[in-house]
Amino acid sequence: MQSSIGPWFKKGIQDILSCLYPRCCQGCGRKLLPGERLLCGDCFRQIPFSRNETDPCNPLASIMKARIPIQEAAALCRFTQQGVVQTLLHGLKYRKQKGNGYFLGDMAGRALRTASPFLQVDYLVPVPLHPEKLQKRGYNQSLLIAQGMNRHLQKEICEDLLLKSENRQSQTRKNRVSRWENASESFFLNPDCLQTERFHHKHFLLVDDVVTTGATSIRCCQELLKIPGSKVSFFAIAHPE
């Protein structure tokens, strides 16, 4: 009896909740139709997908390869002010909308599952958060993105391999040069992870939400490249090309 009432009861509760709290598009606020997730069809079509994951000379790859010996780099979309991707990322970072991370990561994973250079990676490494920020936010948005990506890539996620140190200086108070210097001091490899040879001669895919100057991602890549025989690639959700 319980098994037949259970699903009916659950469906009824979901119907009541959807009437009381209709699912709305994060882009325009319109009520979502069945089958739509986070964004309505119109807003989804506004996402400025880069579609250049297989181009080794795409804008982000050109910037990063000029500075550091990485394998590949790409971003899922162009970052535009007031755009729908900015709205999703803002909700993810500042309004506890964790589902946005899986959603964006899921799209990234779909884009990469046919991008052969990225399929050769062994591990996904989310850009770490400062411990205080992690405690305050409750989650690392780059980890959620990596988890969404991994639905399609089926790799191992290393969330403890790369760490961010306790640097209490606010980055917002610094100029661009200072931020670079700060970034150069704040990331390091977890010594516990380096005790074994498990990570030697592996290909790491660093995962970030937005890449702007590239200082943070480059510094993280530099750390990963210290692992013997390592190769590193980079993927971000958005890049202001």
Ligand SMILES: [Zn+2]
């Ligand atoms: Zn919409």
